[in-house]
Amino acid sequence: MAMNRITKIKRSIFSRSSLRAIIAIIVFLVLWECGSRSKEWLGHSLPWIGLVPPPSAVVLVWMDLLGDSGYWESWYLSTMRVMSGFVAAMIIGIPLGLMMAVSRTFNSITFPTFEILRPIPPLAWVPVAIIFWPTEELSIAFVTFLGAFFTVVINVLGGAKAIDMRFYQSAQAMGSSQWDIFRRVVLPATIPSIVVGSSVGMGITWNVVVAAEMISGGGGGTSGTGGGLGFFIWNSYVGGSYEQIVVGMISIGIAGYASSELLRGIGGFFTPWLKTR
Amino acid sequence: MAIASGGAAAPVTSKLQVSAGEIIVDNVSKSYGTGIFEKKVVKGCSFTIERNKLTVMIGPSGCGKSTLIKLLAGFEKPTTGNILLNGKPVTGPGRDRLVVFQESALFPWMTTYDNIMYGPIARGEADQKARDLAEFLLDKVGLRDFRSKYPTQLSGGMQRRAELARAMINNPEVMILDEPFRGLDAMSKELMWEYYSALFEESHRTNFFVTTDIDEALFLADRLIIMSNIPTRVRATIEVNIPRPRKLADFFTSERANEVKMTALSLLHEEAMKSFSGGSKAAADFVDSYARRSEQKA
Ligand SMILES: Nc1ncnc2c1ncn2[C@@H]1O[C@H](COP(=O)(O)OP(=O)(O)OP(=O)(O)O)[C@@H](O)[C@H]1O
Ligand SMILES: [Mg+2]
Numbered sequence: 420m421a422m423n424r425i426t427k428i429k430r431s432i433f434s435r436s437s438l439r440a441i442i443a444i445i446v447f448l449v450l451w452e453c454g455s456r457s458k459e460w461l462g463h464s465l466p467w468i469g470l471v472p473p474p475s476a477v478v479l480v481w482m483d484l485l486g487d488s489g490y491w492e493s494w495y496l497s498t499m500r501v502m503s504g505f506v507a508a509m510i511i512g513i514p515l516g517l518m519m520a521v522s523r524t525f526n527s528i529t530f531p532t533f534e535i536l537r538p539i540p541p542l543a544w545v546p547v548a549i550i551f552w553p554t555e556e557l558s559i560a561f562v563t564f565l566g567a568f569f570t571v572v573i574n575v576l577g578g579a580k581a582i583d584m585r586f587y588q589s590a591q592a593m594g595s596s597q598w599d600i601f602r603r604v605v606l607p608a609t610i611p612s613i614v615v616g617s618s619v620g621m622g623i624t625w626n627v628v629v630a631a632e633m634i635s636g637g638g639g640g641t642s643g644t645g646g647g648l649g650f651f652i653w654n655s656y657v658g659g660s661y662e663q664i665v666v667g668m669i670s671i672g673i674a675g676y677a678s679s680e681l682l683r684g685i686g687g688f689f690t691p692w693l694k695t696r
Numbered sequence: 697m698a699i700a701s702g703g704a705a706a707p708v709t710s711k712l713q714v715s716a717g718e719i720i721v722d723n724v725s726k727s728y729g730t731g732i733f734e735k736k737v738v739k740g741c742s743f744t745i746e747r748n749k750l751t752v753m754i755g756p757s758g759c760g761k762s763t764l765i766k767l768l769a770g771f772e773k774p775t776t777g778n779i780l781l782n783g784k785p786v787t788g789p790g791r792d793r794l795v796v797f798q799e800s801a802l803f804p805w806m807t808t809y810d811n812i813m814y815g816p817i818a819r820g821e822a823d824q825k826a827r828d829l830a831e832f833l834l835d836k837v838g839l840r841d842f843r844s845k846y847p848t849q850l851s852g853g854m855q856r857r858a859e860l861a862r863a864m865i866n867n868p869e870v871m872i873l874d875e876p877f878r879g880l881d882a883m884s885k886e887l888m889w890e891y892y893s894a895l896f897e898e899s900h901r902t903n904f905f906v907t908t909d910i911d912e913a914l915f916l917a918d919r920l921i922i923m924s925n926i927p928t929r930v931r932a933t934i935e936v937n938i939p940r941p942r943k944l945a946d947f948f949t950s951e952r953a954n955e956v957k958m959t960a961l962s963l964l965h966e967e968a969m970k971s972f973s974g975g976s977k978a979a980a981d982f983v984d985s986y987a988r989r990s991e992q993k994a
Contacts, residue, residue: 583801585797585801588769589796590814592794604803607805
C-alpha cells in the first residue's frame, strides 16, 4: 500500500504535465532574470522589466524574510482575515441562497435588496465598515466577507434554480415529502454550484483583503513587516524595497493557489459523483 | 414462476404482489392555449388500463402520448373528461401511481443502490424487507456488480435498467412507463424487453407502457391500444392473446404475433399518412414525389 502510494506520488511529480509546468516556470524565471539584469534588449531599453528586481535578488531578500517573524505574522493575519470572512460568507450565504431558491415569498422579499447591494464593490464598503465596526480587524474581515458573500449567494441561488424538473417529478412520484426532496435532491444537486461559488469567492476574498489592508494600514501589525500581506507590500513600497514588494506579491499568489487547492480537495470530497466523469 | 431466480426469491416475489389498481380514462380531452392559439392534443379519449395486465399504448410520434401520461400522473388536468383510479377521480400526483417519465433520469449524485432505495427511504419504509427487495431487483436487472457506481459510470442500457428497478421497488398499484427504452440500440432494447417482461411476469401488477416501437409493443403487451394522430384518441384496441412467459427466440415467428403486427402496422401507417397530408407541406411533397417515382417505375 505504502509503496504503491509513493510510486503514485512520484509518477504524478514526474508526469508529463508537471514537467511542462516546471519547465515553463524555469523559462519564465530565466527570461525575467536576463531581462532585469541587462535592462535592454537589442539596444532598446526594456519598458518595465528593467525596473523589476531580478529573481535572484528577490530570492535573497526572501531568504532573509523567512527568519522574520513580522513576515510570518503578515501571512497569518491575511490568512485569518480571508478565512473568517470566507467562512462567514459560506455560513450565511449558502442557507440564504437556498432559501431564496426554495421560497418564492422569501425570494421576492430579499432578492431586490440583494441585487442593489451586489454591484457595490467590496472596497466601496471600507469607509462604512470602519465607521460601523468597533475594531479595524472586524472592518477588514467584514469587507472580506462581502467579497465572497455575494458570489456565494448568487451561485447557490442559480444552481438550485437550475435543477432539472425531472428530478423533482421523479422524487415526487416516489413519495418524497418536501423536506425529503430538499435534503436528498435540492441540496446534493446544488453542491457543485456551491463548490464553484466558493472557489470564485475565495479568489475575491484574497483580492479584497490585500486592498483592504493597504487602505486601512494593516490593522494589528506590530512591526514594519507585520500587518497582513497587503500592508506588507504597501510598506515595502513606502520603504523603497522593490524586492520585498515582489516577495509579497508572490506570497499572495502562493496563498491564493494553496487555498484554491484546499477548496478543490474539500469540494471533491463532497461531490464524489463528479470525479467519475 | 416465470423465470428461474434461485430459492431466496420466493418471499420477495410475494412482496411484489400488491393490490393492483385499475385506471379508467373517460372521454378525456386536453388542449393547450385558448382562442386562436388553442391546440387540441387529446380529443375524446376513452380506454381502460385493466387490473393485473400489461397494457401497451402505441401511436405516432408527437400524437400526444406523453401528454396523456402527464394527465394520468396528475401533474396536469384534463380540459374535459375524467380519469378514475379504482373508481376515484385522479386530482393530483399520488403514490398509488408510479410514473417513469420519458425524460426521467437517475439522480447523478447517488449510486445505483441509493437510487433504487430512494423511494423506500422517502416513505420511511427502508426496512430489511425493502433492502432485500433492492438486492433482488439488482440481481434481476443484472446490476449487482454496479451497485456502488454512479450513473455516469453506467452505460445507457444499464441506466435504463437501474431506472426500472428504482421504479419497481415502490410497488405502486399502477406502474406507468413512457418510452423507457428510448435511445437504446436494437440489441440492448431486446435485452431490456426480456428483463422487463420477466419483472412483469414476476409481479403481474397493473402496467401501462407507452412506446412508438411496434415490436416492443407486441412482445410486451397483453392489450395493445393503438392511438390516432394528433389530436389523439383511441384508434383500436387489440387483445394480443399470446401466452406468457414469452421468449424472444420464437416470438416473432408465431402466427398470432404476425397477425397482430400486420393489423397494428396498417392502422399505424394510416395514421402516419394523415399527419403528412394534414400537416406538413414538405412531408406531403415528399410523399407525392415518392408516389410519382414509383408510378414511373411501373
Ligand atoms: N405544454 C404544452 N403546451 C403546448 N403544446 C404542448 C404542450 N405539451 C405538449 N404539447 C404538444 O402536444 C403534442 C404532443 O406532445 P407529446 O409529448 O404528448 O407527444 P408524444 O406522443 O409523447 O410524442 P413522442 O412519441 O415523440 O414522445 C405536441 O405537438 C406538442 O407540441
Ligand atoms: Mg412522448
